[in-house]
Structures are given as C-alpha cells and as structure tokens.
Amino acid sequence: MKAAPALDVERIRKDFPILQEQVNGHPLVYLDSAATSQKPISVIRAISDYYLHANANVHRGVHALGERATEIFEQARRDVARFVSAEERGVIFVRNTTEGLNLVAQAYARPRFGPQDRIVATIMEHHSNLVPWQQVREQTGCQLEFIGITDEGRLDWEDVERLLRAPTRLLAVTHVSNVLGTINPIQELVRLAHSEGITVCVDGAQAVPHMPVSISDLGADFYAFSGHKMLGPTGVGVLWGRPELLEEMPPFLTGGSMISVVQLDHTTWDEVPHKFEAGTPDIAGAAGLSAAISYLEGLGMDAVRRHEEELADYAIEVLSEVRGLTQYGPRGSDRAGVLSFNLDGVHPHDVGTILDREGVAVRAGHHCCQPLMGRLQVAATARASFGVYNQPQSVAVLASALGLVSKIFA
Numbered sequence: 497m498k499a500a501p502a503l504d505v506e507r508i509r510k511d512f513p514i515l516q517e518q519v520n521g522h523p524l525v526y527l528d529s530a531a532t533s534q535k536p537i538s539v540i541r542a543i544s545d546y547y548l549h550a551n552a553n554v555h556r557g558v559h560a561l562g563e564r565a566t567e568i569f570e571q572a573r574r575d576v577a578r579f580v581s582a583e584e585r586g587v588i589f590v591r592n593t594t595e596g597l598n599l600v601a602q603a604y605a606r607p608r609f610g611p612q613d614r615i616v617a618t619i620m621e622h623h624s625n626l627v628p629w630q631q632v633r634e635q636t637g638c639q640l641e642f643i644g645i646t647d648e649g650r651l652d653w654e655d656v657e658r659l660l661r662a663p664t665r666l667l668a669v670t671h672v673s674n675v676l677g678t679i680n681p682i683q684e685l686v687r688l689a690h691s692e693g694i695t696v697c698v699d700g701a702q703a704v705p706h707m708p709v710s711i712s713d714l715g716a717d718f719y720a721f722s723g724h725k726m727l728g729p730t731g732v733g734v735l736w737g738r739p740e741l742l743e744e745m746p747p748f749l750t751g752g753s754m755i756s757v758v759q760l761d762h763t764t765w766d767e768v769p770h771k772f773e774a775g776t777p778d779i780a781g782a783a784g785l786s787a788a789i790s791y792l793e794g795l796g797m798d799a800v801r802r803h804e805e806e807l808a809d810y811a812i813e814v815l816s817e818v819r820g821l822t823q824y825g826p827r828g829s830d831r832a833g834v835l836s837f838n839l840d841g842v843h844p845h846d847v848g849t850i851l852d853r854e855g856v857a858v859r860a861g862h863h864c865c866q867p868l869m870g871r872l873q874v875a876a877t878a879r880a881s882f883g884v885y886n887q888p889q890s891v892a893v894l895a896s897a898l899g900l901v902s903k904i905f906a
C-alpha cells in the first residue's frame with residue numbers, strides 16, 4: 497500500500513488565491529519559492545485586519561489601539577520563539593535575512609575582530625552571508641577564508657577541520673543552499689566550532705520555511721531568516737541572537753525606541769532585544785508573520801519537509817530523463833526542495849523565458865551566489881524550487897515545458 501501523502505495539497509492550494517492566476521494563457525505553475533513564497537489568505541487577512549482594527553504605534557501609546565498593536569507585535573515575537581525553539585529575548589525583528597546578518601557583522605564582529613582574527617565562511621553562501629564579512633575584513637583587517645565544496649555539492653570536510661582552528665573567531669554558514677539544496681550539518685559544525693571557542697552565525701533563510709528547525713538543538717549563536725520566504729509578508733525578518741552575546745554588543749541602528757535615557761552628551765540603551773529595534777517596526781508584517789507561523793504549524797513542519805523532499809526526489813528523477821540536462825546538488829536525505837539545472841547549449845535566461853511563456857515560474861541567474869557559480873564553472877543556472885502548494889503535476893508541467901525548450905533550440 498502506498499503511504500498517505502504528507503500534505504493535502506489540493507486543500508492547501510485553495511488557501512493561496514494567487515494560484516488562480518493565469519500566466520500567458522496558462523495556469524500558473526509557481527516554482528520560485530526559494531526567491532519568495534506565495535501567501536495564504538490567512539496571512540493577507542492578518543495584515544488587513546491589523547490596519548482595519550489595531551493600527552497604532554507600538555511600545556508608546558497609552559491608548560487602547562497602542563496596546564493592541566503592541567500585543568500583536570509581542571505575540572509575534574512569542575510565536576517566532578516557539579516556532580524555532582529559541583529563547584524569546586533573543587528574537588530581534590529586522591527587515592530580512594540580509595539585515596540580520598549585517599547586524600551580526602557590524603555589531604558583533606566589527607568591534608571585536610582585528611588583523612589576528614579570522615572569519616570562515618563557505619563558497620556556497622548567498623551574497624548576504626558573504627559581502628557583510630568582506631566589509632568587516634575591510635573595516636578591521638581580519639582574515640576571511642572559505643570552506644570549499646565537493647563535486648556533489650557538500651561542504652569539504654577537510655577544509656572544515658583545517659579552518660575551524662585558531663585564529664578563527666566566527667563561522668558564517670548557510671543552513672540550506674539556495675542553489676544546490678544542500679542541507680548542511682549545522683549541529684555538527686556548531687559542536688566542532690564551539691569546541692574551539694568559535695562563534696557560529698547561521699543563514700537560515702532556506703531552512704526555516706521548509707523543515708523543523710530548533711535553534712536551541714542546533715546550538716547556533718546567531719540565526720537569521722526572512723518572513724517572506726516562509727509564507728509571510730515582505731519587510732519582516734528575524735535575527736535570533738544568544739542573549740548573553742546581544743547584551744555585550746553595541747546597537748546596530750540607533751534612534752527612537754531603542755533607548756533607555758537620552759541626554760545631550762550621553763545615551764543608554766533599552767534592554768535586549770529592543771536595543772536592536774530602532775524606529776517603528778513593521779507591525780503589520782509581524783502580524784502577517786504570526787499568521788504564517790500558525791499556517792505552517794497547522795500543516796506540521798515534519799509533513800512540510802516530507803512533502804518537499806518527495807517532490808525534490810520526483811523532480812530529480814523526472815528531469816534526469818530530459819536530454820542534455822545537468823543537475824546540481826547532492827542526492828540523498830541532506831537535500832531540500834531546490835533544484836538547479838542547465839540545458840546544454842541554452843542560456844538559463846532563455847530557459848526561464850520560454851518556461852514563463854508556458855506559465856512556469858522558475859528563476860534563472862547566479863542566484864546571488866557568484867563564487868558558487870565559479871566553482872560549478874557556469875555563469876548561471878535555471879532553478880526550480882518547491883513549496884507546500886506544489887504537486888507532482890507541477891514537476892510534470894516543468895518537464896514537458898523543458899522538452900519544448902530543447903525542441904526550440906535543437
């Protein structure tokens with residue numbers, strides 16, 4: 497007997513109004529969730545409900561709406577903490593993963609590193625977990641080195657063991673690669689790094705939306721992710737930081753909301769995490785993020801992971817049949833629902849454009865991973881990435897559209 501499907505995708509699809517769109521005369525087949533996910537109606541409603549019934553600024557009003565807005569915002573912080581099993585005091589609302597990682601670079605690394613120190617990242621990092629460390633190198637004179645990858649697309653463990661020794665102070669690593677789909681063994685990396693006294697900063701942008709993540713089990717010191725990739729709205733993201741480290745760090749942005757006392761010659765900071773939330777935050781975004789978390793919790797993250805793993809396995813199998821198609825990334829259980837590929841003799845942008853004509857949305861380009869493209873010896877790839885609303889049928893449509901691309905270029 498066949499095992500029951502992990503998710504009831506037919507039912508889920510009814511919750512996502514945008515999936516009713518026609519694109520170039522075809523029903524939309526959305527395979528670009530790694531760039532941003534689509535949003536269920538509950539998230540869209542949570543945002544409009546906030547503006548309809550609770551809009552006010554947070555942490556300042558004595559009036560009823562101010563209290564409502566503050567409650568919504570602080571409830572979102574509790575929801576995030578529960579969802580990723582992390583201490584609530586470490587949850588900082590930022591705009592996105594990129595801002596979270598810049599906060600760590602500028603408020604943790606920059607003030608404490610010098611020429612004798614080393615930051616280690618990997619060559620599979622998104623530019624958001626690479627360029628901020630290059631900036632710290634410029635600013636402090638510290639060293640920056642990179643863990644390479646194997647031909648299968650996994651971290652090169654010899655590099656890991658060689659580089660995770662003094663003078664390394666910080667390891668910056670992605671949980672899941674947005675190009676290869678590789679799921680890195682974060683717990684093992686943290687164990688190794690911590691045994692050498694190295695701080696670990698994890699880019700969780702492609703992990704939190706797609707699998708159960710427990711930051712406390714992983715043991716990371718910093719962990720960043722974006723609301724918009726996990727069924728939530730754009731404009732809100734999370735940096736989780738170990739509260740003891742956050743206490744010691746200077747603020748990243750300064751101004752209103754993050755202070756305790758301001759005098760003309762001196763200012764003291766508010767408590768963690770508020771010290772890192774300068775200015776009016778994205779309150780509506782936080783309301784939407786809470787709704788996204790409820791939606792994902794309703795599905796169960798184990799089921800989400802199983803569904804996307806099955807889709808990825810199926811896609812790898814089906815696309816192997818397409819002549820002249822090269823796939824990138826590892827095969828095995830350490831693989832998320834991201835599939836990059838190239839067709840012989842066809843530029844990935846042309847692949848993307850022709851697929852779009854068939855209603856199939858994929859991304860083509862360097863995916864903000866230029867050093868990784870160099871390692872793969874390509875300028876760009878096409879990439880299909882999956883979400884809770886994709887079906888095996890989405891993969892079948894992709895495969896047949898790719899057949900069309902091959903025919904056009906034959």
Ligand code: 7TS
Pocket residue numbers: 530531532592593594595622624625670672673674699701702722859863864
């Ligand atoms: N880290 C990873 C691993 C990512 O995949 C992305 C976005 C980011 C960081 C940055 O997230 P942001 O919300 O701050 O922009 N990745 C992609 C992508 O693969 N296609 O478009 C955006």
